[in-house]
Amino acid sequence: MPEILQYGFMQRALLAGVLIGIIAPVMGVFLVLRRLSLIADTLAHVSLAGVAVGLLMGAYPLAGALAAALLGAVGIERLRSGGLWGETALAIFLSGGLAVAVVVIGLADGFTVGLFPYLFGAITAVQPRDLWVTFLLGLGVLGAVTVFYKELFAITFDAEGARVQGLPVGGLNLLFTSLVAVTVVAAMRVVGILLTSALIVIPAVTALRLARSFRSALVVAVACSLLTVLGGLAASFYLDVPASGAIVLSGILLLVFVSLLAPRW
Amino acid sequence: MKTSPNSSRVWTAASAPVVELEHVCFSYDGERVLDEVSLVIGRGDFLGIIGPNGAGKTTLLRILLGLLRPACGHVRLFGTEVGQFRQWERVGYVPQKGVAFESRFPASVFEVVSSGRVRRSGLGRPLAAADYEAAQRALETVGMAPFRDRLIGRLSSGQQQRVLIARALVSDPELLVLDEPTVGVDAEAQEQFYSLLHHLNRERGATLVLVSHDIGVISQEVTRLACLNRTLVFHGSPEEAARSGALAEMYRLQSWVVAHRH
Numbered sequence: 117m118p119e120i121l122q123y124g125f126m127q128r129a130l131l132a133g134v135l136i137g138i139i140a141p142v143m144g145v146f147l148v149l150r151r152l153s154l155i156a157d158t159l160a161h162v163s164l165a166g167v168a169v170g171l172l173m174g175a176y177p178l179a180g181a182l183a184a185a186l187l188g189a190v191g192i193e194r195l196r197s198g199g200l201w202g203e204t205a206l207a208i209f210l211s212g213g214l215a216v217a218v219v220v221i222g223l224a225d226g227f228t229v230g231l232f233p234y235l236f237g238a239i240t241a242v243q244p245r246d247l248w249v250t251f252l253l254g255l256g257v258l259g260a261v262t263v264f265y266k267e268l269f270a271i272t273f274d275a276e277g278a279r280v281q282g283l284p285v286g287g288l289n290l291l292f293t294s295l296v297a298v299t300v301v302a303a304m305r306v307v308g309i310l311l312t313s314a315l316i317v318i319p320a321v322t323a324l325r326l327a328r329s330f331r332s333a334l335v336v337a338v339a340c341s342l343l344t345v346l347g348g349l350a351a352s353f354y355l356d357v358p359a360s361g362a363i364v365l366s367g368i369l370l371l372v373f374v375s376l377l378a379p380r381w
Numbered sequence: 382m383k384t385s386p387n388s389s390r391v392w393t394a395a396s397a398p399v400v401e402l403e404h405v406c407f408s409y410d411g412e413r414v415l416d417e418v419s420l421v422i423g424r425g426d427f428l429g430i431i432g433p434n435g436a437g438k439t440t441l442l443r444i445l446l447g448l449l450r451p452a453c454g455h456v457r458l459f460g461t462e463v464g465q466f467r468q469w470e471r472v473g474y475v476p477q478k479g480v481a482f483e484s485r486f487p488a489s490v491f492e493v494v495s496s497g498r499v500r501r502s503g504l505g506r507p508l509a510a511a512d513y514e515a516a517q518r519a520l521e522t523v524g525m526a527p528f529r530d531r532l533i534g535r536l537s538s539g540q541q542q543r544v545l546i547a548r549a550l551v552s553d554p555e556l557l558v559l560d561e562p563t564v565g566v567d568a569e570a571q572e573q574f575y576s577l578l579h580h581l582n583r584e585r586g587a588t589l590v591l592v593s594h595d596i597g598v599i600s601q602e603v604t605r606l607a608c609l610n611r612t613l614v615f616h617g618s619p620e621e622a623a624r625s626g627a628l629a630e631m632y633r634l635q636s637w638v639v640a641h642r643h
Binding site: 151267 | 500552
């Protein structure tokens with residue numbers, strides 16, 4: 117067995133990384149094509165408020181993050197369907213989530229160290245409980261995307277056409293944004309809140325340059341993402357640099373590489 | 382040569398008109414864009430809706446499709462109030478090309494056309510063999526079967542337009558609604574496009590509603606013409622429109638350049 121696989125923390129890190137590496141880019145392909153990439157970043161910041169509240173109350177931080185992210189998802193969809201411009205609604209939630217987190221941290225004054233792993237990720241510090249949470253959340257997202265694949269494709273390709281077909285577009289939007297919220301929380305332990313959207317968006321953008329169909333875009337995005345996560349983890353282990361940063365940078369490296377080789381658009 | 386309008390306008394309970402608009406009005410921010418529009422579209426009609434920019438054509442279409450709620454009046458599809466109407470697979474919609482989807486969208490032609498079956502196959506259920514067969518048939522109808530594995534963004538405007546028509550046809554709709562379908566489509570593709578519509582209307586008995594600014598072509602192809610300028614200026618056969626001066630009035634409103642075809 118190579119040295120990298122001999123440590124329990126590294127095995128858990130790989131498992132968590134692979135799980136996130138599968139669901140994050142799938143959501144990313146839908147998000148990028150709907151021009152809603154900022155949603156992931158927004159929900160990540162909103163979930164930080166949940167982490168802060170969770171830490172303050174001594175509750176499980178990921179539970180707080182999940183609750184906050186889901187509430188944020190509902191709020192964003194309400195504002196969007198209320199006619200507010202998509203970007204505006206996102207900007208409000210992004211800064212609002214961060215503001216709540218900062219205030220709560222200020223109130224508690226002392227757990228900034230506890231918050232740090234959620235901001236920048238601590239994949240090598242993933243506990244068995246976190247792994248289970250990530251696994252269950254990831255399975256939920258994958259299942260929902262599989263069941264509603266054709267509906268999600270329809271609202272992504274042409275939302276108005278989907279509405280004319282009689283699809284419940286409002287409900288599907290809410291489902292979709294909630295799935296992004298769950299994905300963000302699941303990815304939190306791997307790359308951290310500040311870099312989560314990178315893991316969601318970058319492999320998707322890379323895949324869009326290579327795709328020959330929508331289905332292939334999803335498959336290629338997952339492949340790029342896994343390559344990115346494993347490459348990043350290996351770099352982190354052997355070069356002794358933070359895993360989250362190494363993962364995101366290897367994703368960007370892959371994107372640049374693909375862009376140079378396949379400058380399709 | 383065109384045959385005379387083919388709908389014998391006798392409606393029994395089972396064969397209610399496809400579309401009924403009764404005193405429909407609509408305003409954007411207090412400005413009336415549609416006023417007292419009443420219009421009946423019968424089975425087998427090929428209705429062209431024309432009018433100058435800002436006449437409310439697209440608004441009327443969106444009201445008809447249930448995307449906008451009229452400020453007053455009634456809209457019925459197949460005899461049912463549009464708010465209660467649930468059989469949307471009976472309605473096919475071909476949006477303006479370029480508005481509908483992102484041109485670099487990574488979807489194959491076949492994926493796009495199959496997505497027209499989403500509703501018919503049931504929420505949360507995967508598409509079945511019958512859905513894919515229907516998609517294949519629709520592609521053959523519009524002559525795009527050889528392109529089924531191509532990326533939609535790699536096709537010409539005219540080809541993309543035919544793919545969007547196939548997507549609308551895939552649920553076997555009785556009513557096909559088309560919004561400015563020939564914008565940005567070259568002359569040869571337009572010819573093919575109108576002969577396809579002709580086929581759908583005359584051979585398959587589909588009811589067609591086509592919004593266009595291109596009066597010259599449209600008045601040669603349709604069986605009924607509606608001239609819209611906030612209110613319904615004229616509704617009748619194209620021949621009557623020419624006689625009544627309604628067409629001339631429309632031309633005056635927006636100095637259209639029209640080459641009369643024969």
